[in-house]
Amino acid sequence: MKKGSNRMIRINDEIQKEISEIIRSDLKDPRLGVITSVLKVETTNDLKYCKVYVSVLGDDNKKNEVISVLRNASGFIRSLIANRINLRITPELKFILDDSLEYSFKIESIIKTINEGKGENDE
DSSP: OHHHHHHHHHHHHHHEEEEHHHIIOOOOGGGGOOOOOOOEEEETTTEOOOEEEEOOSSSSHHHHHHHHHHHHTHHHHHHHHHHHSSSOOOOOOEEOOOOOHHHHHHHHHHHHHHHHHHHHHHH
């Protein structure tokens, strides 16, 4: 493990927590009415850039719309983070759509269907 990795983990956790709170309470855009979760945050060691992985529940149009809203509001979100977290540099935010949660639900559903089919064949 690198020497600064614990620090980066704490910074990433704090940024993730604040962005989640900002999306939930500070952004007033009605297009954010769908369920939006911040899954993971990866900040570069120099604190210049931060990838924010977001999961959105809904169809593809809703997902793209929410990501577009977040990208347009990234300056506002960044300024709120600068006020809330004491960092030398507030990173530039890049919002990325993460479908891994939805993918895991799909896989779980397929496994459940397969297991139910096996139960019927055993009888």
